[in-house]
Amino acid sequence: MTSIRRRLTVGYAVALLASVGAFGGALYFERRQSSLRELDERLSLEGLAAAQYFISFQRPLGRALQPSETPGLAISAVGGYLDGIRDYAVVFNPDGAPIFRNSAAKSLSIPEITGVLSHVLASSAPPGSGELRRGLVTMPRGAQPFRYVQVPLTQIWEQPAGILLAAPLDAVPFGAPQLLQAMLVIAPVILIGSMGLGYVLADSSLRPLEGMVDELEAITDGRSLHRRVGIPASDELARLAATMNRMLARLEESFVSLRRFTADASHELKTPLMVLRAGVERAMNHPTTPNEALQSLEEVLQEIHRMSELVDNLLTLARADEGRATLAVEPGDLRELVNEAAETAGILGEEPGIAVRSEVPEVPVEIAVDQSRIRQLLLNLVTNAIKYTPSGGKVSIGLVDQGETVALVVGDNGIGIPAADLPHIFDRFYRVDTARSRSGDRPGAGLGLAITKWIAEAHGGTITVQSRPGRGTVFTVTLPRNPGGPLPPDRNPIDL
Numbered sequence: 185m186t187s188i189r190r191r192l193t194v195g196y197a198v199a200l201l202a203s204v205g206a207f208g209g210a211l212y213f214e215r216r217q218s219s220l221r222e223l224d225e226r227l228s229l230e231g232l233a234a235a236q237y238f239i240s241f242q243r244p245l246g247r248a249l250q251p252s253e254t255p256g257l258a259i260s261a262v263g264g265y266l267d268g269i270r271d272y273a274v275v276f277n278p279d280g281a282p283i284f285r286n287s288a289a290k291s292l293s294i295p296e297i298t299g300v301l302s303h304v305l306a307s308s309a310p311p312g313s314g315e316l317r318r319g320l321v322t323m324p325r326g327a328q329p330f331r332y333v334q335v336p337l338t339q340i341w342e343q344p345a346g347i348l349l350a351a352p353l354d355a356v357p358f359g360a361p362q363l364l365q366a367m368l369v370i371a372p373v374i375l376i377g378s379m380g381l382g383y384v385l386a387d388s389s390l391r392p393l394e395g396m397v398d399e400l401e402a403i404t405d406g407r408s409l410h411r412r413v414g415i416p417a418s419d420e421l422a423r424l425a426a427t428m429n430r431m432l433a434r435l436e437e438s439f440v441s442l443r444r445f446t447a448d449a450s451h452e453l454k455t456p457l458m459v460l461r462a463g464v465e466r467a468m469n470h471p472t473t474p475n476e477a478l479q480s481l482e483e484v485l486q487e488i489h490r491m492s493e494l495v496d497n498l499l500t501l502a503r504a505d506e507g508r509a510t511l512a513v514e515p516g517d518l519r520e521l522v523n524e525a526a527e528t529a530g531i532l533g534e535e536p537g538i539a540v541r542s543e544v545p546e547v548p549v550e551i552a553v554d555q556s557r558i559r560q561l562l563l564n565l566v567t568n569a570i571k572y573t574p575s576g577g578k579v580s581i582g583l584v585d586q587g588e589t590v591a592l593v594v595g596d597n598g599i600g601i602p603a604a605d606l607p608h609i610f611d612r613f614y615r616v617d618t619a620r621s622r623s624g625d626r627p628g629a630g631l632g633l634a635i636t637k638w639i640a641e642a643h644g645g646t647i648t649v650q651s652r653p654g655r656g657t658v659f660t661v662t663l664p665r666n667p668g669g670p671l672p673p674d675r676n677p678i679d680l
Contacts, residue, residue, distance in 0.1 A: 189386045196382035201375060208367045215363050219353065223331045224318050227349040230269055231316070231335030234347050237262040238275075239339050255340055259284050271351040272330070278343030321350065329353060392416035396425055403432065453495045461488045500635055501612065511554040511642055518551055518558070518590060519544045522583045525562035529579055532570045540566075543582040551590050551665055553643055558592075561639045564632040565594040565659050572657070573598035588665055589645075595658035601651040609649065610637045636661075
């Protein structure tokens, strides 16, 4: 769920960043154009007002001035107005020579002003048509471009003159540069806040799905198929939950049918097997049975015993799956069960020459368990240990009192189990490849360890295995004295 939240949050942030970037770019260029229009209008109004002042003060003379004459009275009168504006203002005569500079323009020298005027006049026709000329010019002492407006000045000289007004592009309050700076400051705040909001929204949207995952994890043990996933209010998740519930219902029906079939088949097979065993034993003990038939009857009897054991195991697991395999728990000393298992292992290991060693505490180890089931657990483990240990090997069985828990350890130095098979050895009917045959020296159906695991878990305990090919295997069963309490980390108290 965390990765989905992260991907949704990052995707939301990227989409928002792209949207804000596109919106901010469009806003910036629109504001830049608006600033230019606003600046042009201001410069035009200032220039037109100054031109009208010139004309109104020059009109009383009743004649046009020569190019060499300077309208001193008009300049004195209009100069106060031009000095009051914050933009650059330069009045030039018909020859293109500056005859007046306002206070802002006086920061520029005459050569600088002449250079600017030359650039402006060269880039546009003389203002004889009465039209305003607009454009961009770079001041000599700065790389920043300036917006200028050239206003024609007529009726003063015989030839038209002009007024040049210029202002930097950032002269407009909250223009494009200020807008860009504000966006660069605000954008990270908006992005971080949106990412947080996106994470919260993703979390709230995925929380029902997380609850569904938790419920499904509780059902994966195969024993809780009767449970169903809660249906959230969301339409899409509600459809998903309803589909999963229908799937669980079909799985439950299939599992129930399979368990019922296994239990019924196992139960029904017990009586015929008992009849067959009785008949074979009676035939073997009958005095008229030929000696050459006894060997065949003995092989049949062994197969009947093996079949009976398989049926008993299947019936045990079927009852365990249905919850009908109860435990007859009573207090007892586990040392007796361990000694019995060690004695059985010693008998089984006599023929192949396998040494059996047992270690039990000197003081009683009292714990409430189902002694018949624990005896079955130990016999399964020691039988496997003898089965997969070569001649001359060693098998150890031990009991360790760990206070809150008791550990039963069965180990050998036999052929071991490959690492790839370790996760599956407790699965039903699973056999390691090198010992998969049901005949020969290592017969079996692959149910013993599955039953062993069920017995350990039914007592609230655990079973673990450690093995290396060619180095042996150690099974450790940890049983709690208080089944409801936590189990400490597994330890291996027996050294082979």
